[in-house]
Amino acid sequence: MASLKELRARIGSIKSTRKITSAMKMVAAAKLRRAQASAEAARPYAKAMRRMLGELAAATSGEEGAPRLLAGTGQDKVHLLVPLTSDRGLCGGFNSNVHRLTLQTIRRLQSEGKTVRLLPVGRRALNFFMREHADLIVDHVIGVSGKEIPFSIASDLGDKINTLIEGGDVDVCTLVFNRFHNAMTQVPLCQQLVPMVMEEGSGDATLSDDAASYEFEPDEATLLAMLLPRNLQVQIYAALLETAAGENGARMTAMDNATRNAGRSIDSLTQVYNRTRQTNITNELIEIISGAQAV
Template identity: 40%
Template sequence: MASLKEVRNRIVSVNSTQQITKAMKMVAAAKLRRAQDNIMQMRPYAQKLGEMLSTVSAGSESSSDSPLKTVRPVEKVLLVVVTSDRGLCGAFNTNVIKATLQLIEQKYAQQALRGNVEIFAIGKKGAESLSRRGFTVHTAYADLFGRLNFVAVKQAAEEIMKDFSEGRYDAVDLIYNEFKNVATQIIHADPYLPIRSEDKSMRARKTEVNYIFEPTEEEILSELIPKSLKIQLYRSVLESNASEQGARMTAMDKATENAQELLKELKLVYNRTRQAAITTEILEIVGGAEALKN
């Protein structure tokens, strides 16, 4: 049985840990409110921009000339993996890493065997984990959450689009957590480049309407396609940020509850140990008195 001092030290340690987890939960809750507001404002804009691009490109032949729509045999692959910079957020990062490895195994196994799968890391945890597994990891934007804004994400998107247009990669996929609520995050592994064309039935329905373009279709599409890709990446990063704070808030809440349960058990052990020590002392006193009497 542990001594009273050991149990008392453990109680002090767990109590300190509980105070830390409570504070981290409160910080995550405050950050979550801001992150949730940001993503709720971004979703309608991103959706409407996607619809606009789809509508304009549906009846346009010039959209097929964009280098971002060029379909090539997939030899080299870039995976944009969005994780967090810090841990203590439950299975948030682990789920993204698992989804990335599963995507590679199911879709890009041959390319991975030839060493043609590279990782574009947004978030330090993904960069560290995947580099340990032997993948080539680009970490220029791994600390993007420390300076999270549209300008930083736009630069990352421009670099990805430039590499694809120059033929450095034949396919780019995006893996991230979508925010649903505080306790639920949905893993997405979506194609990012090349931009997929719509099926013929959808194209036929949209080309029934005649549009007047001002300026020309080419100019509109040359602006809309890169802008849509930048917004898509920015939305993914915002979704991941909100998901991270929700996951951290949930994890810290569970940790606080577990600490409370552990404190109850330790206090019970402490009281039992203390009672046993008192009983032992009483027995020693009684035994000593009897010995003196005899």
């Protein structure tokens, strides 16, 4: 059985830990409000961007020489996976969910005879895949966590992906990230960026009787060349915002659980401490009484 001194030291240590986890919970909650607002505000824009490009692509369907960001390279051999995680830990299973889904996707693609390349975003993703699949990493991005995520990060990442696509090094590009649902729930998913997946119904809009007829100025090909790289950056930026909101939500939940667990541990150890102290007092009284009787 531990001594009273050891129990006091352990209780003090857990109390200090509880103060830290409680402070981290409040900080994550404060950051979550802004991150959640940013992620929710970006969703309609990203969705509208995909839909608009889907209608524009439908108008140019069947034409030769479609941009690679729209139609891909025409092959399906080399897949680029871009897992998005945080730079820091202490957020429960937030990062491990992305790691797990990415590993499952790698195994599935490799079993189909495909070549896989990785472009991890976030220090946690880089460290994990450096241990698991260092030979598959073609590039990486870290330093994405912070109070605000600048669009320049998404712009630079989009340029890297565009370079790989245009150079013929990659045929398909897919994002793997956590979509923010609420503070307790983040859903890991894969979103294919290249070739671009049409929004549901966008390709059939021209077939309906009441569909609008569009005239493009300048021509459709010029618009696609201008908008496709921008759309790639917008989709990446929206995923980064989802990741930031999910990270803060997961960290707030994890720190809340840690604070509660610390409180339960303190209560349990306090009971053990009181019982041990009472036992020691009782033993000392017995020794005094026994000594007095012997005299």
